[in-house]
Amino acid sequence: MxxxxxxxxxxxxxxxxxxxxxxxxxxxxxxxxxxxxxxxxxxGNDGGTHALSRSSVGFGGLTVLLRNLGAPVLLNRGVLTETSDESLLVLTPRPDTKPEQIKDIKHYGATLVVLPKWNAAPDPNHPGWVRTAGLIPAEAALSPLNADLRKTSKLTTRSDRARLVLRRPNGSALGAPVETMQLRTLEGPDWIPVVIDDQGRSVLAMDRKSRIYVLADPDLISNGGLKTLAGARTARDLIAIVRPSGAPVVFDLTLNGFQRSxxxxxxxxxxxxxxxxxxxxxxxxxxxxxxxxxxxxxxxxSRIIALGKRGLADNTAGLVRLARREPHMAVPYAQIMRAAVARAIGAPRALDDAALDAFLDRVGRTVGAQHAYSALVEQARAAKTPGDLIKVAAALYRWNQEMTRGRQ
Incomplete structure (x- = not known):
């Protein structure tokens, strides 16, 4: 050859x-x-005005701040479930967002709409950054609201850079003194002031009919506003006003093009x-x-008796099976899954077992989990056969996936 x-x-x-x-x-x-x-x-770090963006006009920093403060934070890419009505829904529409898109989001709990403010373009030198090119006109900023509210609402813009302390209508201070550039306020007969500036104009207001909260100036909770400690405190207090006690905060991403298909x-x-x-x-x-x-x-x-870690694991499993102790592994496995899910969703660490179980049940209802954790634990305690153990393990695995799948 x-x-x-x-x-x-x-x-x-x-x-x-x-x-x-x-x-x-x-x-x-x-x-x-x-x-x-x-x-x-x-x-999602495209410089947009949503909870995945790390640009100055985005809200990615707010999600990190709330998680560090112990608040459950969810990023929603799909259709909300009925159990999510216990949460605070944060909507960050764009100027081209139609009122019908907001109306189609079925949520009967607390809702906060953050109006757009800045015209921003991607920075070619820094991926994920933006360069602002002036303010969005007031009419365009109000366009995501329904026609009736737009007719009776007025969005006012200051012409200077001001240092002010936001207040509640009763005069009590909120947050810390912050510097804002061209602060925007909202006025109209259909709005109930919730937070006002030093001139008595509404920065955060609630619609009398729909009970929806609207934040006129996004700089108060955006990444740009969180660059100082005072801005972070103010953003924390603004969210605390509209958030039900202990409720998760759900940031909608469907209005910004991140809907799960x-x-x-x-x-x-x-x-x-x-x-x-x-x-x-x-x-x-x-x-x-x-x-x-x-x-x-x-x-x-191969060897009749395997060596190494695999052999040790197989021998241990054989002893458990020989002793017929498989059902007793259900409760420890449920506790391991609870710890993993609590760590993944940022559950408060100071909770005892009963409080943590209750917390996970609330979050499970929010995300639409098929089973509550407390019910799964009872099934684990009642396991009598290897078949029962397999059923409980499968249910706990599905519960883990349902609780953590939305965190991307």
Missing amino acids: SRSNRAASAAFSPTVILVVLLVGMVSLAGIGVLSAYAPELKS RNLLRLMLEPPLLGLTLVLAALAALAGFHAAVRFGAPKDR
């Missing part, structure tokens, strides 16, 4: 062909998964169709394996 023939034979050896096929299959599967989850894989490929990668997808993939892999190698099980040449 010549040298060229030997080179050609080596290039098309079975090993090379198998490697090429495996790389192609993995690449194709990766492209499919990325295509299905592309909208949720975006960081449903497609066939994604359905195939999520329960309940995920099992079917895995079975089909396993069958395809098994068929390819049988086509590539000699049919029949290979001779087992």
